[in-house]
Amino acid sequence: MFNIIRFSKIFTVIFLNLHTINRFGHHELTNEKLFIRQLDAGKNEIKNIQQPVDHFDAKETRTWNMTYIQNLEFWKPNGPIYISIGGASSYKTQLNIFKKGFFLYDLAKETNGALFGTEHRYYGKNTPLSNTNTENLKYLNSRQALADVAKLIKHVKSKLKAENSKVVVAGGSTLGNAGNLAAWMRLFYTDIVDAAVSASGPVLAKADFKDFFEIVGENYLKYGTSGCYDKITKMFIRFQTLLSTPEGTKQLKKEEEICDFVNMSMKENQQVFFEFYLDKYILSAYVAPDVTYFEDECEKNFNDTNLESDLFLSKPDYVVRDEQGWCYNFDFFQLFNRKFKDCWLYQQCTEFGAFPSTEAGKHPFTNSLPVEYYYKACKLQFGPEFGKNRVEDGIKATNEMYGGLHPNVTKVVFVNGEFDPWRRLGVTENLSDDAPAFVIAKSGRAELLIHPYMDVDSDELKDARKKVKSLVKKWIGL
Template identity: 45%
Template sequence: MGGLKFFDHHKRAEKYFNMSKIELRLIKQPVDHFNETETRTWMMSYAQNMEFYQPNGPIYLLIGGEMPLYNQMDSLFDGLVNNLAKETNGALIMSEHRYYGKSLPFPELVTDNMKYLSSQQALADLATLLKYLKSTFLSEKSASPKVVVVGGSYAGNLAAWMKLVYSDLVDAGISVSGPVLATKNFFQYMEIVFKDFLQHGSPECYDKIKEILKNYETLLSTPEGIEELKRQEKICDYSDMTKKENKQQFILHKLYILAKIAQYSENIDEFKEECERMLNTSRIEFLFNEKNQPQDCYDINFYKSLKNWEPYMISWMYQTCTEFGFFQTLDYNNQPFTHNLPLEYYIEICTTLFGFDFDEKRVDKGVKATNALYGGRQPNITKVVFVNGDVDPWHSLSVLKDLSDEAPAILIPNSSHCKVLHRDTEQDSNEMREARKKVKSLIKSWIGL
């Protein structure tokens, strides 16, 4: 079932990593783990680094999240889990999530083909992989290997949920920056972004953000204002900024620049640097990554941009529309940042990409089912450590207090999304060093080392 090698479809990874340490492999998976009458199969990608492995060593399964495998391979070469494997003679395995990268049950991401994309199916894929790995690592001279599952962000959810659902296969887990509480209207995300700029930027910067967003709102409210906005922001003349979905997309692009600093900052000085730019220019600079953008202007077009989405973005949107929500809105009261990114913007994406059935009621149903299935922020779980950074906007949906002695939570001050998994540096805070030390100590004790 597993063990079929392949060498042709992750060539891009060779540009970034020393692939001589890595073996890229495939394993056959059912399209539907929960329907015996569905007999179709597909090939799931995974990678392994056996550099440190010795018989009786543990398996560290680094769970792939909502992007291609080659975008997530850092931990196979460096960082917290790599160090754990080195210290415990462990094997490093990284999986690719179904419907991301090359792990495609179907070649086309059309709505009917995507009905098998869910966290439950993904967990079952991981169970199939672990059963195969445990059987291949087992010999007459070795005991059944211990398994530690590790994930960051959505994959942090999967790490916790693997220990919850497949406790017979998993001995311990590390859940990093995992938003385990599904939430339709995730207004707390931007709320924390703004607070980060207040705390780590300055009160003047916080006020400047309010001023800029209010100015955008004023300009977007009249034909004359729209013309002035186009001039200031170099928006293409043919972009129709009278359409509400284009107005909302413009605001989203601006907010994303602030959110990216909060979510991915390597150090909190980045807040001050962005604040200096805003205070000097009185605007939030554009940061486009979209394909097919004109060279001399920015085309703000909601429907055109959806057509240019990368496949992994479509897959993740499907999961948010059907399971998680996580829609980062400005829909909350008592805030001075305008209400120009509403929930309806995201619902429009769901219905545009997947059909009219993917409406707000469908999101509500999925969110409710997800929290009922996994337990939200109170999963019935042991031997999992939850790690978050307090700068990361996602931490508000994670486990922030100890569930028990065997399900502790660590909140790292001034730390961002998944940063604890990164390599050690001289700039690391004492709190970061202590967090990594504690995680390693917990895992070693839980697997009997």
């Protein structure tokens, strides 16, 4: 059953990612005051560094203030410098890892290191340009983000008078490309980065990520209760059956509290509905602390929505108020045609793809969400030129630049979790002796970095932390 230790671990992950679960635009962290109170006062400093809007065009002279976190609690001269790279969320979602019991914090303590956390451009309060139009987002890409981190490294080494200090970068987040960026920092900046930890980094760009829901389905088939997988299949088949007739559609709208104004005969709106339900299973890859999570989920009523919890925790953009009260808005046009552009979706449409579709593969979710849904979303959000061809061109350029599943790197350790569907886009086999990779059994996304050490941790996770620490220390000469 669901004990207090397991609940604490799940709550930690959800709390770290309240900002990132919502995929339609970016809002500040829910209940921020409660979050900030968890910090160790006086040890973490929030600072800013001036960054170029464009690192690669000397004619572009505009700058912006990048936010970063600094912790010098254990720092001693010439000690190592650890850089935690931020993903697709504000710096606030990183603050909790700057506490006792988290991987990088404890590693800094063991080695007399300095610890820093970066905020990815465009995902925080300070940003190069506003995300109110597509033109402003042209500076949102991985190369610019890598250059931001490189400039920060040079800045802190100068401030600390630490020219001889070794630098270790680490990245792992539930949304975005922090794990990728860590590996790619070693690829492009070997002169200033000595080692890297890439946790759950989907380094391969791919448009139709149909493998995603295969892994989700495997998790429920392998670790769910008896009959759970079939129960999910029947639920999704029932949804499709209801939506195939006017009478069934009317019934579904009533059962699921869908707003009256939403035309559920439109296939795009139906696909929004299915994405909403699929997100419930996507979440399992991020918060499952052990295999009993899937058993607990299977024991619940899969067809039970909760307007109050969805409004507070996971999907406030789906929940609106009409004449009848609170209801779910699954209108494709309204959700994607917004003033503020979704920054992570922009990077998917221009660099990474990784659109989870259900058209093919062995899973219980039927063919409810085609990849074309995402292509339409790209075009509606950013303009008619951001369709399938733009996505595929961006993916090709990304893989050519970074090497896909075979980046030419050393002193990088690639760590993935068994529960994490993104591992299908990650490095899961050793590239060399100095670029090892392993998958942690019974582990979720980026657990190595974003989960605190707790009694509930599996032996596999504990062993992985020891291995990664040993590698990092060896690579920086400790």
